[in-house]
Structures are given as structure tokens and as C-alpha cells.
Amino acid sequence: MIDQFLQFFSILFDLVSQPSNLLILFASSFIGILFGAMPGLTATLGIALLTTLTYSLNTDTALISLLGMYVGAVYGGSYPAILLNIPGTPAAAATALDGYPMAKRGEGAKALGLTTTASLIGTLIGLVFLVVLSPAIATVALQFTSWEFFLLALFGIIISGSITSQDLVIKGWIAGFLGLFLSTIGRDSLQYFPRYTFEQSQLDSGLEIVPVLIGVFGIPQVIRVLSDRETLGKLTKLSRVLPELAVIKRNIKHIFRSACVGVGIGSVPGIGEDIAGWVSYSVAKKTSNPEEQKKFGQGAEAAIVSSETANNACVGGALIPLLTLGIPGSPPAAMLLGALLLHGITPGPTIEIDHPNFLLEVTAILFLASLAMWANGMLLAKQVLKLLQVPPPLFIPVVGVLCVMGAYSLGINIFNLYIMLPVGVCAYFLSEMKFPLAPLVIGLVLGSMADESLRRALMLSDGSFWPLFDRPVAVILLMIIVGFCAIQIPLVRRGSSAFVNRFFRRANRK
Amino acid sequence: MLRTLLISLLFFLFISDEADAQQAYPKRPITTTVVWSAGGGTDAVNRVIMAEMSKELGVRINVTNKAGGVSGSIGMSSTLRKRPDGYNLVGLASSNVSAAVNGGWREKFDVWYPFIVGSSPDVLSVKADSPYHSLAELVAAAKKSPGSLRASAGGLGSNHHLHLLELSKIADIDLSFIPYSGSAPSQTAAITGEVDLVITSMAEQAQLIRGNKLRPLAMLHPEPFEMLDGIKVPSAFIEFPELSKNLPISQAIGFAVNNKASAVVKRQLADAFNKAMDSSEVKDWARLNYYQLDGLYGEPAQQEFSRLESLFAWSLEALNANKVSPESLNISRPN
Numbered sequence: 001m002i003d004q005f006l007q008f009f010s011i012l013f014d015l016v017s018q019p020s021n022l023l024i025l026f027a028s029s030f031i032g033i034l035f036g037a038m039p040g041l042t043a044t045l046g047i048a049l050l051t052t053l054t055y056s057l058n059t060d061t062a063l064i065s066l067l068g069m070y071v072g073a074v075y076g077g078s079y080p081a082i083l084l085n086i087p088g089t090p091a092a093a094a095t096a097l098d099g100y101p102m103a104k105r106g107e108g109a110k111a112l113g114l115t116t117t118a119s120l121i122g123t124l125i126g127l128v129f130l131v132v133l134s135p136a137i138a139t140v141a142l143q144f145t146s147w148e149f150f151l152l153a154l155f156g157i158i159i160s161g162s163i164t165s166q167d168l169v170i171k172g173w174i175a176g177f178l179g180l181f182l183s184t185i186g187r188d189s190l191q192y193f194p195r196y197t198f199e200q201s202q203l204d205s206g207l208e209i210v211p212v213l214i215g216v217f218g219i220p221q222v223i224r225v226l227s228d229r230e231t232l233g234k235l236t237k238l239s240r241v242l243p244e245l246a247v248i249k250r251n252i253k254h255i256f257r258s259a260c261v262g263v264g265i266g267s268v269p270g271i272g273e274d275i276a277g278w279v280s281y282s283v284a285k286k287t288s289n290p291e292e293q294k295k296f297g298q299g300a301e302a303a304i305v306s307s308e309t310a311n312n313a314c315v316g317g318a319l320i321p322l323l324t325l326g327i328p329g330s331p332p333a334a335m336l337l338g339a340l341l342l343h344g345i346t347p348g349p350t351i352e353i354d355h356p357n358f359l360l361e362v363t364a365i366l367f368l369a370s371l372a373m374w375a376n377g378m379l380l381a382k383q384v385l386k387l388l389q390v391p392p393p394l395f396i397p398v399v400g401v402l403c404v405m406g407a408y409s410l411g412i413n414i415f416n417l418y419i420m421l422p423v424g425v426c427a428y429f430l431s432e433m434k435f436p437l438a439p440l441v442i443g444l445v446l447g448s449m450a451d452e453s454l455r456r457a458l459m460l461s462d463g464s465f466w467p468l469f470d471r472p473v474a475v476i477l478l479m480i481i482v483g484f485c486a487i488q489i490p491l492v493r494r495g496s497s498a499f500v501n502r503f504f505r506r507a508n509r510k
Numbered sequence: 511m512l513r514t515l516l517i518s519l520l521f522f523l524f525i526s527d528e529a530d531a532q533q534a535y536p537k538r539p540i541t542t543t544v545v546w547s548a549g550g551g552t553d554a555v556n557r558v559i560m561a562e563m564s565k566e567l568g569v570r571i572n573v574t575n576k577a578g579g580v581s582g583s584i585g586m587s588s589t590l591r592k593r594p595d596g597y598n599l600v601g602l603a604s605s606n607v608s609a610a611v612n613g614g615w616r617e618k619f620d621v622w623y624p625f626i627v628g629s630s631p632d633v634l635s636v637k638a639d640s641p642y643h644s645l646a647e648l649v650a651a652a653k654k655s656p657g658s659l660r661a662s663a664g665g666l667g668s669n670h671h672l673h674l675l676e677l678s679k680i681a682d683i684d685l686s687f688i689p690y691s692g693s694a695p696s697q698t699a700a701i702t703g704e705v706d707l708v709i710t711s712m713a714e715q716a717q718l719i720r721g722n723k724l725r726p727l728a729m730l731h732p733e734p735f736e737m738l739d740g741i742k743v744p745s746a747f748i749e750f751p752e753l754s755k756n757l758p759i760s761q762a763i764g765f766a767v768n769n770k771a772s773a774v775v776k777r778q779l780a781d782a783f784n785k786a787m788d789s790s791e792v793k794d795w796a797r798l799n800y801y802q803l804d805g806l807y808g809e810p811a812q813q814e815f816s817r818l819e820s821l822f823a824w825s826l827e828a829l830n831a832n833k834v835s836p837e838s839l840n841i842s843r844p845n
Contacts, residue, residue, distance in 0.1 A: 145699070190666070341799065456689070
């Protein structure tokens with residue numbers, strides 16, 4: 001253990017001792033943040049683009065730039081989410097729910113400082129898990145078969161239904177079902193059967209998340225601000241960005257819980273940062289007491305801390321199955337796998353034999369990347385806040401153009417715009433009718449996973465639902481889902497609180 | 511702020527290089543559109559070969575990804591629509607030949623002038639603690655209770671799936687095929703025990719075999735395979751010689767230029783391709799990553815792709831998994 005520790009520091013020192021490494025680290029972290037902050041440009045795309053550029057670099061340097069980009073991009077999505085209510089990446093969508101109300105109250109600086117620090121702590125905790133627990137976590141991740149994937153997706157969908165409705169709870173569910181409907185568009189992935197494709201080959205691969213995300217969050221916000229129905233946050237004074245220790249301390253339990261959620265979600269193959277933010281957000285809400293719960297959606301510190309810690313902790317989590325099994329834990333990690341292959345490194349069970357100390361090296365680079373992200377973030381936050389001083393009639397059209405470019409840049413495909421615009425207009429009317437739109441996006445993200453996993457699971461079990469009750473992880477997930485649904489029913493909720501009062505709070509009363 | 515911007519600018523300047531403006535083609539950077547997503551085999555092979563070819567051609571080659579549609583149809587049709595001046599290449603593999611029968615587009619594959627870099631042979635593996643130690647044992651178990659063994663081999667109609675179908679036919683066994691969205695999830699399913707066997711390429715499985723997560727039983731390739739650290743895998747062709755009729759179905763990873771491109775463009779690309787294939791970078795990379803280099807281009811490569819096209823098309827027709835009949839596209843039956 002101590003040996004490892006020393007080795008870690010010697011690798012760290014080696015990396016830092018080359019000035020060019022530091023230069024590339026800060027530059028790629030900076031570009032990563034910009035990537036995350038631009039609507040439509042995601043961590044996945046950033047890593048994919050950088051892969052070509054890093055081909056001629058040596059492996060260490062390439063990894064520094066790729067991980068710098070990854071961590072930066074996951075974090076950068078929070079800027080537009082907080083300032084404009086337009087999440088820059090799917091991962092930051094949950095941050096917008098509370099970050100934007102905070103910015104509107106004039107607490108933008110506080111929100112940015114808090115998310116920056118939460119992202120740093122999240123990445124660092126994820127990194128600790130990566131070094132210490134990766135074999136154990138990889139074993140658990142391998143317990144996830146089609147049934148568990150289905151239940152996990154179902155859990156996410158159920159959570160989304162109960163999130164954020166301003167008046168009627170049912171509106172969240174309706175938006176969630178719309179998302180599920182959108183997710184069925186395209187060839188089904190098991191039998192290639194075309195569904196709602198109208199003979200359009202562009203629709204064969206289904207709807208891309210990013211254009212829909214921009215349509216759902218970007219377009220309505222642009223329309224609202226330009227028609228003066230919504231005002232952006234005011235920058236009253238350039239307040240301090242660096243959060244006080246007391247604030248961090250107050251939220252430390254949220255930070256730790258969210259980091260665990262993030263690592264867990266990240267380590268499950270195939271799902272990543274976007275889901276981690278949501279799950280962590282709703283777990284934070286559900287585990288808070290009723291007074292705190294009321295603050296969620298109105299600009300709660302706990303909320304932004306939870307989603308931002310989780311999505312960055314997810315980076316470390318996603319690297320666990322990638323490095324130990326060669327299975328990427330998230331979409332950006334899949335890109336990272338491609339980049340590693342180019343450099344002649346095949347991650348997998350034999351990585352420590354082929355490339356001794358590779359895990360420690362990645363950890364050291366991730367450590368540097370998170371520090372670079374924090375430093376860049378702290379410097380950038382102040383400048384970014386000044387953007388709010390630009391009058392909205394000048395600023396918002398630029399945001400609108402960036403939205404359009406972001407959607408187009410994904411695969412340089414004009415068809416994305418044909419998806420984004422109608423979705424945006426529909427989303428505008430839905431939001432005018434006070435439908436929460438977040439569940440729609442979650443439905444789209446998770447719908448195909450739920451659909452595909454359930455049908456494959458039934459294919460494997462010859463149509464029997466029995467394996468659902470036969471597998472330990474599945475049973476745990478099932479219990480969480482049932483419990484979650486049960487407390488939505490008023491009778492059960494009253495009953496359970498009476499039960500808690502009777503048996504657990506009596507001591508307090510005496 | 512300004513300083514960081516300058517630094518990032520410098521960062522980009524370092525790694526971009528200048529075009530050489532002496533010859534007729536290529537004068538400006540070339541774009542290669544890989545029709546599968548980044549991180550996969552087609553993507554990796556294209557990035558390696560393009561990096562070498564760009565040295566020979568003296569211009570930058572940008573590799574981008576445009577996945578989607580059916581069997582890569584979106585990336586292929588968007589490249590085909592561009593001017594056939596040789597500045598737009600498409601990175602593809604054998605699975606793309608089924609785009610037409612799947613209804614992705616209405617073109618036969620001879621619209622391309624292909625260059626085949628290579629392929630990684632397919633291997634049949636089971637979980638490390640599986641009761642089956644040889645192909646014979648597996649086949650015997652499958653014969654005992656037909657349909658009880660579950661197999662994964664990428665998505666429906668992939669070349670791995672075609673290998674599975676061919677093996678089932680020749681060995682006269684009934685395996686239930688479970689589709690996954692790609693090779694990686696198929697392999698994970700074998701490790702978690704969700705399926706009993708998996709067929710994917712050696713390049714994709716090598717780490718899992720060496721890490722003792724998967725046990726290789728047989729190569730779906732005429733030659734046995736010896737891995738870098740001495741693990742030997744026998745060929746399935748010894749037990750089932752009839753496999754050689756249609757196998758191996760090569761992954762045929764490579765790239766292509768519009769067949770309408772001028773002879774000059776084709777010759778320049780071919781020269782650069784030949785030199786790149788001969789370079790130690792490409793050879794070493796292929797050896798370390800379990801790819802077998804091919805090097806076919808032009809007419810012989812077109813013939814290979816048309817053989818693959820008919821194999822894929824008629825296998826999908828037999829599965830009733832296609833949308834457009836191969837007959838209506840003038841794709842002949844495999845002989």
C-alpha cells in the first residue's frame with residue numbers, strides 16, 4: 001500500500017516535471033470546459049476529436065490531454081446550465097434545475113464555485129475508488145445482466161416521473177412517457193424492425209440525444225428570454241467564487257453520497273454521466289427531510305452539489321471496468337478505449353502485466369486533470385459570470401446560434417436540425433403549459449435501454465419473469481423500485497411515517 | 511483568459527502540419543468518414559492507416575465518424591453524394607455490404623473503389639469456468655438438447671452472426687442466438703454467464719482470453735492461431751471441413767473512394783496505401799492487436815466485397831431479416 005503510494009507520487013512527479021505536459025494538461029482541460037459549456041458539444045465528441053490529434057504524441061501525453069478533456073467537459077456543462085438554464089451536456093441537465101434559480105437570485109458566483117469544488121471532490125473520490133476498490137467494483141459490475149439493466153433503466157424512468165412538476169404530479173409522468181415514445185423511433189436493436197421511421201433512412205438509427213436535449217432546453221429558453229417572459233440572472237456584484245469551507249462542510253454528506261452514486265453508475269457498463277447526475281439528484285431529494293425537499297427546484301445548494309459531484313465521480317467509476325475488463329463504463333470511456341487502442345494499449349485483465357503501473361499512471365493523470373479543471377474553473381467562473389452583464393437581446397441570439405451549431409456539429413448532419421427545431425417548438429408549448437421537460441429527456445435516454453434489455457432478458461429466459469426474483473442485484477433493485485413507488489401513495493406514506501414515529505422517535509419525546 | 515487562449519492555440523499549432531502543394535492530387539487535406547463509431551475496430555484501423563498514408567501523400571487526413579442509419583448507410587450515402595475528387599474517403603468494413611438489403615440505401619457495393627487493410631479472425635469462446643473444453647464437447651452438448659445453448663455474436667446480420675449461422679448449419683446444431691448491440695456487450699454477456707458462448711474477433715477477445723475471463727475453443731478460420739504469449743487455438747475447420755465452403759467471412763476493414771474518382775486519384779491512393787501497408791508502424795500495430803493484414807485494393811477488392819455482399823444478403827434473406835430482397839438489387843446468390 002505504502003509502496004503504491006510512493007510509486008504514485010513518483011509517477012506524479014515524473015509527469016509534472018515536464019513543462020510541456022503541464023501546458024497540454026491545462027490547455028486540454030480548458031478546451032474540455034469550453035466543449036462542455038457549448039450546447040451540443042459533449043465529452044464524447046471532444047475525446048473523439050482529440051483522439052486524432054493525439055496520435056503522434058506519446059502515450060502519457062496523449063492520456064493527459066484526453067483525461068483533461070474528459071474531466072473538463074463533464075464539468076463544463078454546468079456553466080450554461082446554471083447561467084442560462086440550458087445544460088451544455090446531458091450530464092449537466094440535473095444541475096440546471098437548481099443552479100438556474102440560484103443564478104436568478106444573484107447567487108451565480110456561489111453556484112459556480114460550489115459546482116466547481118464539488119466536481120473536484122467528486123473526481124478525487126472517484127479516483128480513490130478507482131485505485132482502492134476497482135477489482136471489487138468490477139466484480140459487482142459484472143452482476144449486471146439484461147435483467148439488471150432493465151431494472152436500472154426502469155428505476156431512472158420512475159424517478160423522472162416524480163421529479164419537478166410545478167402543479168400536477170401527473171405532468172411529470174406524461175412528459176416521461178413522451179420521452180419513452182420518442183425512444184422507440186428507429187430500428188429496434190434486436191430484430192432491426194423499423195418503428196416510426198416513415199421510410200426515412202436518417203431515422204433508422206433513432207433520435208440522437210443531443211439535438212433533442214438542445215431542442216428541449218435551449219429553444220424554449222431562447223424564446224422565453226427574447227419575448228421578455230423570463231429574465232436571466234442579474235449580476236449584482238462580483239461576489240466571491242471560491243466557496244467558504246463552511247458551505248462545503250454543510251454539504252459534505254451530499255458530496256460523499258453523490259460520489260458513491262456516481263462511481264456506482266459509472267462502473268456499470270454502458271451508462272454514464274448523464275444518468276449519474278439525475279439519479280444522484282433524486283436520491284438527494286428523497287433522502288432529505290421535508291423542509292429541505294421543498295427547497296429542491298427553488299435553488300438548493302444540496303441539489304447542485306449532488307448532481308455535479310456525481311457526474312464527475314462517474315469518470316473514475318467509468319474507468320474501472322475499462323481498465324480492469326476492457327469494457328467501457330460510459331460513452332466517453334468508449335472513446336477513450338479507442339484512443340488507448342491506437343496507442344497500442346489494450347485495457348483488460350492483463351493490463352498490469354502488459355503495462356506495469358498503468359492503473360497508477362491513469363490515476364495520477366486523473367488527479368492532475370481534476371486539479372487543472374478546478375484551477376481553470378475558478379479562473380473561468382468569474383469571467384463567465386460577466387457574460388450576464390451583456391444585455392440579453394445581444395447575448396441570447398448568440399446562444400441560439402450556438403445551439404443550432406451544436407446540434408449540427410454532431411456528425412455534421414443537417415438532419416439533426418430537423419429534429420431539434422420541431423422538438424424545440426413542441427417543448428416551448430409544453431413548458432408554457434407547465435410540463436416539466438427533464439423527464440422527457442430521461443425517458444429518451446433510458447427508454448431504448450429498458451426496451452432492449454427487457455426483451456433480450458425475456459428472450460434468454462424463454463419468456464419467463466422468474467429470473468427477476470432469482471438474482472441478488474435484481475432483487476435489490478426491484479425492492480428499491482417497489483419501495484419508491486409505495487411511498488408515492490399517500491396512504492403508505494402516512495402509514496410509514498406513523499410507524500417511524502411510533503417506534504423510532506419515541507425516545508426523543510421522553 | 512487571454513493567456514490560456516494563446517496556450518490552447520499553440521497546442522493546436524504544434525500538432526497540425528502543412529500541406530505540400532507540389533503535385534496535382536492531393537493538394538488539400540483529405541477527410542475520411544468512418545461509418546462506425548469511434549472506439550471500434552474499423553475506427554482504430556482507419557486511424558492507423560490514415561496516419562501512415564498522410565505521411566506518404568503529404569497532406570493531413572482528418573478522420574471523422576458518422577455512424578447511424580442501417581449498416582452505416584448514413585455515412586456511406588453522405589460520402590457518396592460528395593464530388594468524386596478523392597478528397598472524401600469512407601472508412602468501412604464487410605458488415606456495411608448489407609446496407610442495401612436492410613433498406614439503408616439503394617446502391618450496390620460496386621459504387622466504391624475499396625482498399626482492404628485487414629481483418630481479425632473470429633474465435634468461438636466460452637466463459638473461463640464453462641464445462642466445455644473443446645468444440646466437440648460443445649457440439650455434443652448442443653446436440654443433446656437442441657436450442658438450450660445460448661450464443662452471442664454481435665448484432666443481427668453481423669459477420670460474427672454469419673459465422674455462427676454457418677457453424678450451426680455445418681455442425682447440424684441448434685443454438686439460440688441472442689442479439690447484442692456490438693461485440694463488446696456480446697463478450698460481456700459471455701463473461702457474466704448470460705450466454706453460453708460467444709463468437710467475435712480475436713482482436714476484441716485477446717485481452718479477455720489472456721486475462722483468463724474467456725476460454726477460446728476454436729478459430730472460425732482455416733488456420734490455427736497462436737497468440738503472442740503462446741496460447742494456441744485450433745481451427746474449427748479440422749472437425750468441420752465443410753466450413754471452408756463459405757468461411758472465413760472476413761471483416762475486410764478498410765476504406766474506399768468513390769469508384770468515379772479519376773485514375774490519377776486511384777493511383778496516388780494505391781501508392782500511398784501500398785507504402786503504408788509496408789510500414790513497420792502498421793505491421794507492428796496489426797501484430798500486437800491481432801489483425802491479419804490484407805492489402806487488396808481496386809478490382810480484386812471489389813470482387814471480394816461482391817462475394818461478401820452476396821453472402822451477407824442471402825444469409826439475411828434466409829433469416830427473413832432483410833427489408834429489400836437481394837434479387838431486386840441484382841445481388842447474385844453465393845455459389
